[in-house]
Amino acid sequence: HRMKPIIARRKMKRKPRPGAPRGFDKPRYRERNIIERCFSWLKELRRVCTRYDKLASSFRAMVCLACIERCLRADFSDRT
Secondary structure, eight states, X not given: OOOOOOOOOXXXXXXXXXXXXXXXXXXXXXXXXXXXXXXXXXXXSHHHHHTOOSSHHHHHHHHHHHHHHHHHHHHSOSOO
């Protein structure tokens, strides 16, 4: 699939491993972080996390409803 890992290195010192060093692309890592936060937010919803729905179409509809609720909450929140 031609995917490359975008994971930052650890700060702690270790023995160097053989092979080419892994590169780090900061803008792409930020995009990855946004996606990971979205998935973690979806997994906080119990119905989506445990997947109570048997059909894929009803599960997809529940994920869509959760995203719509999230957008509405962000748009119409009392916090400014």
